[in-house]
Amino acid sequence: MPELPEIETLVRSLRPLLIGNRIITVWFSGQPLRFPLVPDDFDRWVISQEIHAVDRRGKYLIIRLQNQAALVLHLGMSGRLSVVPAAAEIEKHTHVIFDLLNNRQMRYRDPRRFGLVEVVAPASLADYVRFAHLGVEPLSAAFTAEYLLSLRGRQSIKSRLMDAGFVVGVGNIYANEALFHAGVSPIRPVHSIDKAEAERIVQAVCKVLRDAIRRGGTTLNDFRSAEGEPGFFQLELSVYGRHEQPCLACGTAIKKITLAGRSTFYCPRCQK
Numbered sequence: 519m520p521e522l523p524e525i526e527t528l529v530r531s532l533r534p535l536l537i538g539n540r541i542i543t544v545w546f547s548g549q550p551l552r553f554p555l556v557p558d559d560f561d562r563w564v565i566s567q568e569i570h571a572v573d574r575r576g577k578y579l580i581i582r583l584q585n586q587a588a589l590v591l592h593l594g595m596s597g598r599l600s601v602v603p604a605a606a607e608i609e610k611h612t613h614v615i616f617d618l619l620n621n622r623q624m625r626y627r628d629p630r631r632f633g634l635v636e637v638v639a640p641a642s643l644a645d646y647v648r649f650a651h652l653g654v655e656p657l658s659a660a661f662t663a664e665y666l667l668s669l670r671g672r673q674s675i676k677s678r679l680m681d682a683g684f685v686v687g688v689g690n691i692y693a694n695e696a697l698f699h700a701g702v703s704p705i706r707p708v709h710s711i712d713k714a715e716a717e718r719i720v721q722a723v724c725k726v727l728r729d730a731i732r733r734g735g736t737t738l739n740d741f742r743s744a745e746g747e748p749g750f751f752q753l754e755l756s757v758y759g760r761h762e763q764p765c766l767a768c769g770t771a772i773k774k775i776t777l778a779g780r781s782t783f784y785c786p787r788c789q790k
């Protein structure tokens with residue numbers, strides 16, 4: 519499943535290809551995605567519109583149009599959005615094709631069809647139902663040590679970081695890595711975290727996500743950028759997947775446990 523760094527990378531690669539371009543027509547395969555597509559909405563709000571911006575909220579892509587309507591896409595488990603020459607062969611499982619002005623097409627392909635392609639009418643994005651329960655952006659000024667400690671409780675710090683209603687886009691690998699770099703044990707209840715530890719966690723989350731964005735995401739899935747380039751480099755994982763291997767900092771064997779149903783790796787010596 520694509521994670522936040524991959525989506526951010528996709529947003530950045532889409533901008534030069536889409537901004538200033540125009541959507542001419544839209545083709546649908548007729549098969550439903552996570553929610554059925556509503557062709558009338560596309561006809562009404564999308565066709566003939568110039569693309570003004572490409573943004574991200576959590577793992578949703580937002581393509582903003584000249585009429586203030588927006589296309590919202592989520593890649594689900596296996597979705598891929600690409601911009602290719604109109605003559606390029608259409609791959610199996612392509613479900614939506616946007617014809618663009620410069621003889622290019624933006625194509626949405628999704629073998630498992632858990633993704634989402636929706637149109638949000640002008641001025642409705644602020645009330646858009648799918649964004650209503652999303653937490654703060656981890657790379658925004660709102661994600662601070664104070665915020666991290668604002669909701670105390672017995673929940674583990676790792677589960678809190680992975681709670682998308684609290685902070686979006688910190689997937690399992692990133693939560694493991696960030697807590698290793700912060701020197702905080704993933705099983706610690708949130709109420710036991712002090713201010714200095716919270717500062718280190720916030721900084722580590724930002725660093726891990728920024729490093730991944732710089733590298734173009736992880737190679738743990740077959741994500742590709744908008745022009746179909748593989749372009750992805752191995753994320754240097756310090757603790758994730760290193761069960762029983764020596765800790766890179768102290769040599770102690772990395773421990774693996776299951777926490778809230780997810781694989782959790784940590785150094786019992788470095789992470790207090």
Ligand SMILES: [Zn+2]
Pocket residue numbers: 765766767768769770785786787788789
């Ligand atoms: Zn260690």
